[in-house]
Amino acid sequence: MVDKTDLERSPNPVDIHVGARVRTFRKQLSVSQEKLAEDLGLTFQQVQKYERGANRISASKLYEIACSLRRPIIDFFDGLPDPIAGRAGGLSEPGGAQFVNELLMTPEGMALAELFPKIKRPRVRKRVLDLVRALVEEEEAGEGSD
Numbered sequence: 553m554v555d556k557t558d559l560e561r562s563p564n565p566v567d568i569h570v571g572a573r574v575r576t577f578r579k580q581l582s583v584s585q586e587k588l589a590e591d592l593g594l595t596f597q598q599v600q601k602y603e604r605g606a607n608r609i610s611a612s613k614l615y616e617i618a619c620s621l622r623r624p625i626i627d628f629f630d631g632l633p634d635p636i637a638g639r640a641g642g643l644s645e646p647g648g649a650q651f652v653n654e655l656l657m658t659p660e661g662m663a664l665a666e667l668f669p670k671i672k673r674p675r676v677r678k679r680v681l682d683l684v685r686a687l688v689e690e691e692e693a694g695e696g697s698d
Contacts, residue, residue, distance in 0.1 A: 563604070563605035563606055564605070564608070565605075566632065567605040567607075567608050567609070568604070568605030569605070569629075569631065569632055570605070570609060570614070570628045570629065571602050571603045571604055571605040571606075571609070572603070572605070573627065573628045573629075573630070573631075574599075574602055574603050574609070574617055574621070574628065575603040575662075576662075576665070577621045577623050577627070577628075578603075578621060579662060579666075580666070581621060581622075583620075583621070584596075585599045585600060585603075588617070588620060588621070591616075591620040592613065592616050592617065592620060602617075614628060668680070
């Protein structure tokens with residue numbers, strides 16, 4: 553049985569998504585957590601907590617972050633389901649906020665996310681995807697054999 557206090561402590565998927573977007577936009581501009589924190593009058597630890605979704609970002613602080621990172625506020629919510637259209641395309645589905653967050657919270661995932669769109673030839677992009685699929689299949693087939 554899940555303890556109610558555990559549920560209260562888990563980050564909200566929207567907070568995780570918005571935090572991951574902060575991290576993405578910050579890294580795209582090559583801005584350090586320290587520099588962003590300085591711009592916002594925070595500690596870099598607070599920026600880390602925002603990026604992980606551990607702490608919620610208030611509306612006024614999100615506005616300040618958007619100004620600092622030179623992004624429209626709507627960009628921080630891009631990829632979330634439309635609340636007017638209903639709950640289709642939820643956060644736990646592949647491509648949802650949790651999956652995106654897991655990818656972007658690793659240095660390799662961040663690099664892959666930044667570099668992959670730069671591959672212009674569709675055939676090459678498909679080959680990269682095929683390679684990654686083959687590596688995952690090999691990893692899954694060989695689990696526990698290291």
